[in-house]
Amino acid sequence: MRRFMTVENNQNTDFLCLECGHINENNSELICQPCQTPLDKTFYDLLINYSLRAIRYGYNYRTNYERQVKSKGKINEKYSLLDPQNEVQWLAAAALSGVAGNLVYDTIKHVAKQIKIRLTEKSKTIELKQVDKDTFEIVSDEQTLAKFVLYIQNYYKGNAKLDKRVADAIAEEEIVHAMTEGKSEQLTNTLSKQENGKAMQKMFLEMFKNGAEEAKKLRQQGPTPQQLEKLFSLVKKNRGNPVDKKTKNKKASAKRKK
Ligand SMILES: [Zn+2]
Numbered sequence: 736m737r738r739f740m741t742v743e744n745n746q747n748t749d750f751l752c753l754e755c756g757h758i759n760e761n762n763s764e765l766i767c768q769p770c771q772t773p774l775d776k777t778f779y780d781l782l783i784n785y786s787l788r789a790i791r792y793g794y795n796y797r798t799n800y801e802r803q804v805k806s807k808g809k810i811n812e813k814y815s816l817l818d819p820q821n822e823v824q825w826l827a828a829a830a831l832s833g834v835a836g837n838l839v840y841d842t843i844k845h846v847a848k849q850i851k852i853r854l855t856e857k858s859k860t861i862e863l864k865q866v867d868k869d870t871f872e873i874v875s876d877e878q879t880l881a882k883f884v885l886y887i888q889n890y891y892k893g894n895a896k897l898d899k900r901v902a903d904a905i906a907e908e909e910i911v912h913a914m915t916e917g918k919s920e921q922l923t924n925t926l927s928k929q930e931n932g933k934a935m936q937k938m939f940l941e942m943f944k945n946g947a948e949e950a951k952k953l954r955q956q957g958p959t960p961q962q963l964e965k966l967f968s969l970v971k972k973n974r975g976n977p978v979d980k981k982t983k984n985k986k987a988s989a990k991r992k993k
Contacts, residue, residue, distance in 0.1 A: 750774055751825040753782070755969040756842050758825065758849045770969055778962065785957040786827035786887075790819045792909050793890025794827075794883055800901040810904050822850045823870040830887040831958065832966035842967045843884060847874040891957065906950075913953060914946030 749760050752767035753775070759767055765774040799814040819827075829846040833839030851874045854867055863871065873883045889895035897905070 749821060750779065751828060751846065753779065753828075753966050756829065756845045756967050758846070758853065772969075778958070781956075782828050782831070782958050782962075782966075783824050786824040786831065787819055788953060789831070789887045789890045789957075790823055790827050792905055793895070794886045795819075796905045796908055797886055797895070797897070797901060798882075800904045801898065804898050804900050810900055813904075814908075818866070820864075820866050820870065822854065822867070823873065826850060826870070826873065826883065827887045829967070830884040831891055832963050833884070834888050834891050835960045835964040837964065837971060839884075839967070839971075842970045843880070845970060847880060850874045893954075909950045910943065910946040912946075913949035914942050 748763045749758065750762065750765065751758050752770060752772060754772040755767060755770040757767055757769050762768060765776060766772070767774070796814055800810050803810045803812060825846055826843070829839060829843045832842055850870065854863065854871045854874075857863060857867065858871075873879050886895070
């Protein structure tokens, strides 16, 4: 899945500044244009990869399965997975910066606004993919955005109050993905060699156990609360669009001096 992401994702010179929340485009130097903060690529990758999982299991599957339980009383359709794109991962990173109890409304609004503009621009040249359409819906509707933020934070904190059917269906997805990620070769080999039913059963059980352990490990491999608390410090400090506000204030005080 991750390999697919990098092939698909050729916008890797676009990044979200973790200090001021500015979305930099075509910036291969990885130094944020407005605030001049160099990007900590190692931490950024960890955060963005974690965001992907939080979106997938904490929001996408959850909203889909909750909808099914609500309307049909059961889950009879398995959700087909669309991997998140940059934009929604940035939004999730903004949501995660609030898990330590910080007020992150400004950061989220700041990032959401830029995403909306970016997707609007994108839609003028190409037809938006379903993932982008979903993201556009999140950033365009206040209620959906609030739900997204809550669900991402729930995933991180592990404190979602889930219907058992929803929780089980998500756990199943999470384990199956952890089971098969990067293991397709092993799986194909075993399937072609093993014809004995018992051996097959044993292998699947083994893989399932490994998958469950791996899923648990992946959940714990996220950013620490301390790291998240430090995110977007410029936005938090200046309460709002940091760079614009600063220049506006400067201009305003310059005017006043005259
Ligand atoms: Zn910046």
